[in-house]
Structure formats: structure tokens, C-alpha cells
Amino acid sequence: xxxxxxxxxxxxxxxxxxxxxxxxxxxxxxxxxxxxxxxxxxxxxxxxxxxxxxxxxxxxxxxxxxxxxxxxxxxxxxxxxxxxxxxxxxxxxxxxxxxxxxxxxxxxxxxxxx
Amino acid sequence: xxxxxxxxxxxxxxxxxxxxxxxxxxxxxxxxxxxxxxxxxxxxxxxxxxxxxxxxxxxxxxxxxxxxxxxxxxxxxxxxxxxxxxxxxxxxxxxxxxxxxxxxxxxxxxx
Numbered sequence: 001x002x003x004x005x006x007x008x009x010x011x012x013x014x015x016x017x018x019x020x021x022x023x024x025x026x027x028x029x030x031x032x033x034x035x036x037x038x039x040x041x042x043x044x045x046x047x048x049x050x051x052x053x054x055x056x057x058x059x060x061x062x063x064x065x066x067x068x069x070x071x072x073x074x075x076x077x078x079x080x081x082x083x084x085x086x087x088x089x090x091x092x093x094x095x096x097x098x099x100x101x102x103x104x105x106x107x108x109x110x111x112x113x114x
Numbered sequence: 115x116x117x118x119x120x121x122x123x124x125x126x127x128x129x130x131x132x133x134x135x136x137x138x139x140x141x142x143x144x145x146x147x148x149x150x151x152x153x154x155x156x157x158x159x160x161x162x163x164x165x166x167x168x169x170x171x172x173x174x175x176x177x178x179x180x181x182x183x184x185x186x187x188x189x190x191x192x193x194x195x196x197x198x199x200x201x202x203x204x205x206x207x208x209x210x211x212x213x214x215x216x217x218x219x220x221x222x223x224x225x
Contacts, residue, residue: 032211034212036215041217043215043217044203044205044215045215046212046213046214046215051211057212059212090158092157101160101163102148102150102161102163102205102213103158103213104160105157105158105159106157107157108155108156110155
């Protein structure tokens with residue numbers, strides 16, 4: 001069966017520090033991969049999505065970036081965090097041919113920038 | 115840009131009643147609409163997907179309608195139970211690739 005791993009679960013980082021969040025998927029190949037952010041009291045905001053290795057689409061201009069170095073690995077990064085980067089970061093995957101199904105989300109990373 | 119609105123106020127209902135949640139959208143013509151359940155501190159869990167040419171879809175105690183004229187989806191939970199208490203999110207897409215989410219509605223089922 002397919003599983004998605006996301007870590008760390010919580011993170012407290014100072015303003016201006018770098019960030020790296022990792023997400024891996026098991027049990028499937030060539031998944032669509034997504035990074036969402038959920039700020040307090042707000043909906044899920046799509047940040048990046050990828051349909052294949054090295055293929056990244058950005059939805060919102062910001063100081064975050066994403067990379068997909070391997071088929072089932074998706075990384076969210078920042079060189080210098082801002083206070084506004086605080087939030088709940090969620091990685092998700094969906095099979096490219098499984099339109100009848102929704103996303104499968106990871107357990108999320110709670111990021112607090114101080 | 116697209117705007118997706120869900121009831122911002124929490125919904126409280128008595129156990130056994132039908133809960134009805136609303137998702138309205140503007141500036142968008144989605145071909146697909148999904149509903150998710152989210153518990154505190156956890157990622158959303160997929161419940162149902164409905165296409166623009168489908169008026170209604172059911173799964174166990176859940177029913178979703180999709181009215182492209184009204185630009186609205188209704189999500190019903192019949193015979194609601196306290197375990198149904200959670201935040202429910204709608205998500206829309208016109209490609210089926212990337213979905214855009216509403217802010218969610220918090221549902222509390224009172225025993």
C-alpha cells in the first residue's frame with residue numbers, strides 16, 4: 001500500500017534561518033506531488049506541485065522553493081525564513097491516473113518562525 | 115483569481131440530524147470538486163470527488179451535490195454522529211491536477 005512520510009512534525013526556527021522540509025512517498029511510482037501551507041484560520045494554500053522529476057510549478061511568489069530530486073521525494077526549502085512563513089505545511093500525493101481519488105496528505109509540519 | 119467560500123461560522127447539530135455544509139465559488143469554472151475531512155493537527159482526508167457533469171454523488175452517509183449554475187456544492191452527512199465532528203474542506207480544480215481549497219467549516223455533532 002502507498003504511504004507518505006513527512007518530517008519533522010514540528011519545527012521552531014529563527015527569522016533569517018534556512019529551511020528544509022522533506023516528503024517521501026512509498027508504494028507508487030510517478031506520483032503528482034504537492035506542497036500546501038495552512039495558516040491559522042485560513043484554508044490550504046497551494047505552494048508548489050510537481051508532475052515529475054525536476055518539474056516544479058510554483059503557485060505563489062515567495063521566498064520558498066521546491067525541488068524533486070527523485071521520483072518519490074519532494075523537498076520544500078527556504079534560504080531565509082520570514083515570520084510570515086509560519087504555518088502548517090502539508091505534503092500530498094496523487095496518482096496521475098487516479099482522477100477518481102483525491103490527495104493523500106502527510107501528517108504535516110508545524111513551523112513556527114520566531 | 116478564484117474565490118472559494120465555505121461557512122465561516124461553526125456548525126453545531128444534534129446527533130442523528132443531517133448536517134449540510136456549503137461551498138460557493140466565484141471567478142472559476144471547476145470541472146472537479148472534492149470534499150475532505152480534517153481533524154485538529156492532522157492532514158485532510160479525502161472523502162468524495164464529483165465531476166461537473168455529475169449532479170449528485172453518494173458514499174455511505176455522505177452526499178455531495180454540484181450545481182455549476184449556482185456555482186455551489188452542498189455536502190450532507192445524514193444520521194450524524196459525534197465522531198463526525200471535524201472541519202470539512204471543499205477543493206476545486208478545472209484540470210484535475212491541482213486543487214484549490216476553501217477555508218473549511220467546523221462541524222460539531224452534539225450527543
